[in-house]
Amino acid sequence: MFAELTALTARPGPFARTTTAELWTDPHLSERMLAAHLDPDVDLSSYRASFRARSTAWLTARFGLGPGSRVADLGCGPGLYGNALARSGAAVTGVDLSLRSVLHAAADARRDGLPARYLQEDYLTWRSGERFDLIIMIMRDLGALAPYDRRRALWTVTEHLAEGGAFVFDVDSPAGFAAVREQTRYAPSLMDGFWAPGPYFGFHTTFRYESELLSLDRYDIYEPHRTRTFYNWVQHFTPASIRAELHAAGLADTEILGDVAGSPFDPESPYFAVIAAPVS
Template identity: 60%
Template sequence: MFEELSAINARPSVYAEVTTPELWTDPHISGRMLAAHLDPHVDLASYRAEYREQVVAWLIDRFDIRAGRSVADFGCGPGLYTTRLARTGASVTGLDLSSRSLDHATSLASAEGLSVRYLRQDYLTYRDDARYDLIILVMRDYCALPPNGREALLRTVREHLAAGGFLVLDVDSVSAFAHVREQATYAPSLMDGFWSDQPYFGFHNTYRYEREQVSLDKFEIFEAERKRTFFNWVRYFTPEGLAGELRGAGLTDVDVLGDLTGSPYDSEAPRFAAVATTASGAR
């Protein structure tokens, strides 16, 4: 038992394993994630409803979203942004791994008579002939990716932005990393049954990786017939670090903001946003 518990609490090497897609493809977990998306009062899978409305209003105003514009939401979830952006008459595409979330998004669009193109695609490998005036990546998805995943994402973005098109994203800041504390917890049905509809025991470890400015929440889930491990990585950024990655991918004119409503940058805030463009796209 001591050896087993030691193995559960052993610190993995940074980015030893990435399991993010399983959160969106597992039938039970994806259902819990969808419920979190749709709860208007919490910042979990999506931001709170009031903030979302402010984000959409800012996007429409800042990037002149209207008929004739083309917009993509990478990681669109249940269509909370795509539906609102499509109301402007813009051509809107949503990409997501979760068929459950996409089914909800499609039903929303259908109920309002909106034409939104939804694709069950991994945005790291997505390719087609579409070119977008605006690509959005909301809820700090960028931070959950390992370095090669971030590079792959930015290649996708660069290949699908129209000339003068914009990428808008938000990230966790180094100020948030300062508040991460290493810990270990255990509970039957950890997180109120989030990980399975069957009885299970859950172990949750949080680790800090100082040099990389990365944290890991590792969940070991033990059921009667199987054991699963989930790795939730978060990379914390400075404006200079994020801008360097964006410019390295061929994006330019990086504008750092406080959040996705266009507020001023605050070095003490737990997150910030950025706008980057292709050539001749400054606005």
């Protein structure tokens, strides 16, 4: 038992393993993730409803969205942003790994007669041959990816942005990293049954990687018939570090903001937003 507990607190190398796809494709987890998306009062899988309303209103006005506009939402989830933007008349394409979320988004769009389509695809490899006036990646998705996958995501953006188009996304900041505390906690049915439909014991361990501005929340889940481990990596960026990654993909930041609702940049905020465009 001592050796097993020691292993639970062993620090893995940065991005040594990723399990992002499992969160969105496992039947039980995808159901719980969808429920978190749809809860209007929490900032877990999506921003809470009050913020989304401000954010989609700002996006619509800032980029002049309406009939004839083309929008892509990478990591669209259940279409909370995509369908709101489609109400302007813009043609929206949402891309997400989760079939459950994509079906929910498409059903809502059909019910409301919105010009939106939703694809169950991996946006790291998705290539449609289309060009979009606006591409969004909301809820700090980029920082959950390993460096190689971030490059792949940004190349997806580069290959789909129209001339004069914009890419809007948000990331975690050094102020957010400063608030991360290393800890381990244990509970039966950790997070109220989030991780499995039956009984289990869960361990949640948080690690900080100082020089990389990287954090990890690792969840070790012990069920009667199996043990699973999930890794939630969060890369924190400075404006300079995200600028470097954008430039490597042929993109340039045109504006640094406080959030995806257009607030001014605040270095004390746990996250910030970026508007980027293809390098001229």
